[in-house]
Amino acid sequence: MIARVTISMSKGLVSKDSPYPSFNWWRSNFNMPVTYLFGGSTWDANEGNVNTISPATSFNLSGFTAGFEICVGNAVWYFENNGGSTYNVDTLLSARWADPSLNTIYWSIEDYRFQTSLPAGYWEGIERAGNIGVAGWEVNGNGTYHYRAGAVGTPNITSGDKPATMSNVPSTTQLSSLDRGAIWVEGDDLHYIVANKWEHTMVGTNTGVNAGTSKEGSFWLDGSVLHWVGEDGYVYTPQWEVKQFASSFSNSSNGAEYAGTSAAGTIWVDIQFGLTHIAYIAEDGYKYLTGAGDDPY
Numbered sequence: 008m009i010a011r012v013t014i015s016m017s018k019g020l021v022s023k024d025s026p027y028p029s030f031n032w033w034r035s036n037f038n039m040p041v042t043y044l045f046g047g048s049t050w051d052a053n054e055g056n057v058n059t060i061s062p063a064t065s066f067n068l069s070g071f072t073a074g075f076e077i078c079v080g081n082a083v084w085y086f087e088n089n090g091g092s093t094y095n096v097d098t099l100l101s102a103r104w105a106d107p108s109l110n111t112i113y114w115s116i117e118d119y120r121f122q123t124s125l126p127a128g129y130w131e132g133i134e135r136a137g138n139i140g141v142a143g144w145e146v147n148g149n150g151t152y153h154y155r156a157g158a159v160g161t162p163n164i165t166s167g168d169k170p171a172t173m174s175n176v177p178s179t180t181q182l183s184s185l186d187r188g189a190i191w192v193e194g195d196d197l198h199y200i201v202a203n204k205w206e207h208t209m210v211g212t213n214t215g216v217n218a219g220t221s222k223e224g225s226f227w228l229d230g231s232v233l234h235w236v237g238e239d240g241y242v243y244t245p246q247w248e249v250k251q252f253a254s255s256f257s258n259s260s261n262g263a264e265y266a267g268t269s270a271a272g273t274i275w276v277d278i279q280f281g282l283t284h285i286a287y288i289a290e291d292g293y294k295y296l297t298g299a300g301d302d303p304y
């Protein structure tokens with residue numbers, strides 16, 4: 008019996024199958040809606056359904072702020088019956104993120120009972136991914152963190168470990184709860200206090216339109232795009248925005264939210280996805296998200 012777990016560490020993942028959906032966690036806002044990555048039919052014994060984007064085990068977080076994602080660990084368990092008779096797999100799978108002292112940060116999967124009957128010559132695999140970011144309860148200081156995975160049962164798989172060394176980790180100190188939800192223009196950037204009580208700064212794209220310094224500090228929606236006027240009098244827009252959809256590592260129902268066109272123009276700091284976004288209702292009546300992190304899509 009061949010039984011093993013292979014663990015990868017990377018900034019993102021991309022499906023092996025068309026249309027090749029991908030997601031980059033590196034410097035993205037916490038818990039963005041994640042495209043369905045694992046639904047393809049192509050399977051690799053070491054990589055599962057996905058390929059890694061920018062694999063690494065060392066991450067320099069210079070320029071990061073609390074509330075940004077860093078990387079994703081992916082564990083792939085592989086069972087192959089290379090014997091002469093049927094092998095009944097009955098084992099508990101676990102995968103977790105751990106801090107530099109190997110204390111559990113959170114479990115991607117804990118004691119999941121995996122059962123299958125493998126005739127001679129047959130194999131089967133399963134995978135679980137888990138991302139991690141800068142927060143007091145996740146990465147909160149320099150050091151080597153770990154994504155660990157194994158199995159206990161028939162068969163046992165000794166826990167594997169993939170390290171992730173973090174440097175230049177920013178402060179995770181939170182502001183007062185009274186500050187949450189504030190949005191304002193400072194200089195030419197849009198600032199806001201996320202629901203997790205950290206200040207985020209959106210560096211926008213200069214549209215070339217000069218509204219005049221008398222309009223400094225204004226922000227509004229045009230179509231499905233947020234706009235604001237900087238200190239220099241020019242109009243700026245975010246570097247990305249996305250219409251909200253389902254957020255899951257596995258396939259799930261559409262998560263788009265229709266509030267109606269009567270609600271168009273409403274802007275707030277979101278508490279539904281990751282607690283680090285600006286949300287708004289666009290001209291089409293649907294909820295959109297934007298933020299200070301990089302575009303993960």
